[in-house]
Amino acid sequence: MLREPVSRLDSFIRRLEAQRACLEMAAELVGGLDGDVLELGLGNGRTYDHLRNLFPDRKVYVCERTIAAHPDCIPPAGLLFLGDMRETLPMARPRLSDRVALAHLDAGNGDTPAGKALAECLTPLIIPLLRLDGVLVSEPAVAADALSPLPLPPGIEAGRYNLYRRVNHQPLP
Amino acid sequence: MLREPVSRLDSFIRRLEAQRACLEMAAELVGGLDGDVLELGLGNGRTYDHLRNLFPDRKVYVCERTIAAHPDCIPPAGLLFLGDMRETLPMARPRLSDRVALAHLDAGNGDTPAGKALAECLTPLIIPLLRLDGVLVSEPAVAADALSPLPLPPGIEAGRYNLYRRVNHQPLP
Numbered sequence: 001m002l003r004e005p006v007s008r009l010d011s012f013i014r015r016l017e018a019q020r021a022c023l024e025m026a027a028e029l030v031g032g033l034d035g036d037v038l039e040l041g042l043g044n045g046r047t048y049d050h051l052r053n054l055f056p057d058r059k060v061y062v063c064e065r066t067i068a069a070h071p072d073c074i075p076p077a078g079l080l081f082l083g084d085m086r087e088t089l090p091m092a093r094p095r096l097s098d099r100v101a102l103a104h105l106d107a108g109n110g111d112t113p114a115g116k117a118l119a120e121c122l123t124p125l126i127i128p129l130l131r132l133d134g135v136l137v138s139e140p141a142v143a144a145d146a147l148s149p150l151p152l153p154p155g156i157e158a159g160r161y162n163l164y165r166r167v168n169h170q171p172l173p
Numbered sequence: 174m175l176r177e178p179v180s181r182l183d184s185f186i187r188r189l190e191a192q193r194a195c196l197e198m199a200a201e202l203v204g205g206l207d208g209d210v211l212e213l214g215l216g217n218g219r220t221y222d223h224l225r226n227l228f229p230d231r232k233v234y235v236c237e238r239t240i241a242a243h244p245d246c247i248p249p250a251g252l253l254f255l256g257d258m259r260e261t262l263p264m265a266r267p268r269l270s271d272r273v274a275l276a277h278l279d280a281g282n283g284d285t286p287a288g289k290a291l292a293e294c295l296t297p298l299i300i301p302l303l304r305l306d307g308v309l310v311s312e313p314a315v316a317a318d319a320l321s322p323l324p325l326p327p328g329i330e331a332g333r334y335n336l337y338r339r340v341n342h343q344p345l346p
Contacts, residue, residue, distance in 0.1 A: 007223035008246060009193055016186050050180035073181060 018161040021153040026102050026135040026163060027054040035101025035131050036061055045073025063088050089125035096129045103130060105138040116140050130166035138162045145169040191334040194326040199275050199308045199336060200227040208274025208304050209234055218246025236261050262298035269302045276303060278311040289313050303339040311335045318342040
């Protein structure tokens with residue numbers, strides 16, 4: 001039988017499966033690291049709910065512009081940075097600098113120019129919050145000297161979702 | 174290792190996988206039947222795109238109130254019934270009565286009271302369009318004498334998505 005072409009439904013399911021597999025691998029990778037969890041963008045709250053389940057004993061902070069999530073998936077006010085992330089991420093430094101063990105950035109339509117531009121803008125603001133050896137899970141792909149790409153979970157196609165380790169980058173002398 | 178509780182991300186992935194599996198099983202079930210395909214609700218166009226792929230040689234009609242789909246997933250004007258489905262389904266009868274081999278009803282948040290109420294309201298308007306032995310794929314579950322529940326694809330939990338065969342219902346004398 002001829003295989004049908006890949007539909008948008010197929011692509012969407014693959015992206016969600018990749019997202020979930022990467023979050024779960026990241027949770028294992030940071031299992032031995034102290035630190036908080038940071039969700040960048042709450043959206044409908046689905047991945048926040050998943051992170052809460054993966055990390056019942058850690059604080060899961062959330063950055064979001066305006067809350068539009070399912071009522072069950074709204075973080076406590078004390079763990080919420082409400083507003084434009086370009087402003088709230090710098091404001092989060094006193095609380096979170098070098099304290100985040102796992103950050104998740106889902107720039108919405110990550111594969112679009114707008115999603116990529118947002119991720120490029122936010123990455124330098126996320127890095128100071130990550131502790132050494134902390135993990136960033138991201139769509140789209142991002143690039144920074146302090147981020148070292150990690151292998152993806154088995155079965156996940158390169159680029160569909162992305163995992164990075166925060167490394168100790170020493171600027172060249 | 175203890176299994177984490179089911180998150181909203183888990184549930185959403187399961188629902189989409191069930192939706193896709195049911196659409197594909199329905200496509201096989203109607204393989205030997207002439208007739209058109211009817212998508213009730215376009216949304217972002219993901220399942221419409223999947224149906225187009227599954228049925229390259231059939232007309233895929235779409236009912237939708239207002240178009241908000243991805244530009245690649247907007248049906249040709251001649252296959253679109255634009256407006257409130259409670260009005261457009263009766264208007265579609267001259268063209269589609271007893272001609273639809275597969276209909277798909279995704280009442281959005283099908284498991285909510287609003288989704289169930291919408292599906293209950295639409296079901297009697299969908300049935301006259303289905304040809305005998307045609308298949309309705311639906312979330313939420315619906316009930317009608319002219320619809321006989323079909324077994325779900327392997328691995329799909331009962332009630333997560335639903336399949337029905339249009340049967341020849343003779344009212345009691």
